[in-house]
Amino acid sequence: DAGITQSPRHKVTETGTPVTLRCHQTENHRYMYWYRQDPGHGLRLIHYSYGVQDTNKGEVSDGYSVSRSNTEDLPLTLESAASSQTSVYFCASSVAGATDTQYFGPGTRLTVL
Amino acid sequence: AQTVTQSQPEMSVQEAETVTLSCTYDTSESDYYLFWYKQPPSRQMILVIRQEAYKQQNATENRFSVNFQKAAKSFSLKISDSQLGDAAMYFCAYRSSGSRLTFGEGTQLTVNP
Numbered sequence: 505d506a507g508i509t510q511s512p513r514h515k516v517t518e519t520g521t522p523v524t525l526r527c528h529q530t531e532n533h534r535y536m537y538w539y540r541q542d543p544g545h546g547l548r549l550i551h552y553s554y555g556v557q558d559t560n561k562g563e564v565s566d567g568y569s570v571s572r573s574n575t576e577d578l579p580l581t582l583e584s585a586a587s588s589q590t591s592v593y594f595c596a597s598s599v600a601g602a603t604d605t606q607y608f609g610p611g612t613r614l615t616v617l
Numbered sequence: 618a619q620t621v622t623q624s625q626p627e628m629s630v631q632e633a634e635t636v637t638l639s640c641t642y643d644t645s646e647s648d649y650y651l652f653w654y655k656q657p658p659s660r661q662m663i664l665v666i667r668q669e670a671y672k673q674q675n676a677t678e679n680r681f682s683v684n685f686q687k688a689a690k691s692f693s694l695k696i697s698d699s700q701l702g703d704a705a706m707y708f709c710a711y712r713s714s715g716s717r718l719t720f721g722e723g724t725q726l727t728v729n730p
Contacts, residue, residue, distance in 0.1 A: 537718075546621075546708060546720035547662075562717065594662060605652070606718060608662035 507531055508609035510595050516615045523582040525612050527595030535598045536578040537606065538562075538570060540591040547594065553578055585616045619644045621711050623721035630699045631729050637684075638694045638724045640709030646670075649713035651685070651692045656723070657705040665707070668692065696726075704728045 507530035517523050527536065534555050539547040539562075549562030553572040567589060569581045582589055595609040620643045630636035642651070653665040668676045668685050675683050680700075684693045696703055709721040 544722060546722045548720075549717050552717065592660065596662075605664055605667055607664070608654075611660040611662075613660075 508595060508597055508607060510593075510609040510612050512612060513610065514613045516617065517585050518617055519587060520584050523585050523614065523616075525580045525582075525593055525595075525614065527578045527580070527609060528576055529595075529597045529609075530576065531597060531599075531607075532575060533597035533599050533607075534575065535600065535604070535606075536572070537596040537598075538568070538578065538580045539594045539596065540564065540589075541594060541611075542591050550580065550593075551578075585614075587616050590614060590616045619646075619711055619713070619716050619719050621709055621719050621721040623707075623709055623724050625724045626722070627725045627727070629727040629729060630696070632699055632701060634699055635695060635697045636699055636726065638696075638707050638709075638726065640692045640694070640721055642690050642692065642709075642711045644690065644711065644713065646713040646716075649711060651683075652710040652712070652718075653681070653683070653692075653694045654708045654710060654720075655703075655705045656708065657702075662708075666694065699728050701728050701730060 511526045537552040538550040541547050548564045551570040593612045596606040598604040598606045622641045649670045651668045655663045655665045666678045680697045682695045706723045708723045712718045
């Protein structure tokens with residue numbers, strides 16, 4: 505398994521507050537991704553990055569932002585948390601892009617009250 | 618857009634028996650990759666097996682094997698000699714060079730002692 509850590513593992517916050525979820529990988533993977541997992545939807549891509557200073561929107565990017573200032577980290581920011589963003593969030597990384605295997609972090613359970 | 622369908626929300630198997638999880642996908646691409654991921658109660662997403670579409674030979678990993686039917690766009694996972702530790706949610710996923718990783722909704726596997 506790739507060395508991917510996420511913090512915090514659990515977070516409860518209130519509607520309207522900013523939240524940052526952190527993802528750190530020690531595998532020197534160039535590609536990083538953020539997904540959310542909800543019942544009935546499987547995993548859906550929020551944002552992804554193909555390298556430092558590169559970020560791209562996924563299929564459910566509204567209300568989220570990311571920045572990539574180094575290879576190891578891809579923090580996910582919720583500028584103003586909404587109850588609809590209550591979910592389990594997974595970070596993933598891969599060596600290469602399109603067809604390479606993605607390795608996942610342990611997940612962060614976020615509850616927005 | 619590519620879609621991945623897992624038609625079995627839940628499956629159960631007796632310990633030491635064999636179970637097959639179904640997955641179908643829709644694509645117009647000829648070159649793509651298919652994956653099965655396992656998510657145990659710990660929530661960690663773990664790669665089980667990977668299949669390249671250009672390979673006719675079905676992938677195998679110890680007790681896990683796939684039945685890849687490219688013409689039928691079917692990619693089932695067979696677990697032989699099921700163990701209690703195999704109990705988890707299993708996700709089928711698809712990716713091509715022109716698309717991001719797309720997941721099915723998952724199949725919850727229960728292993729009965």
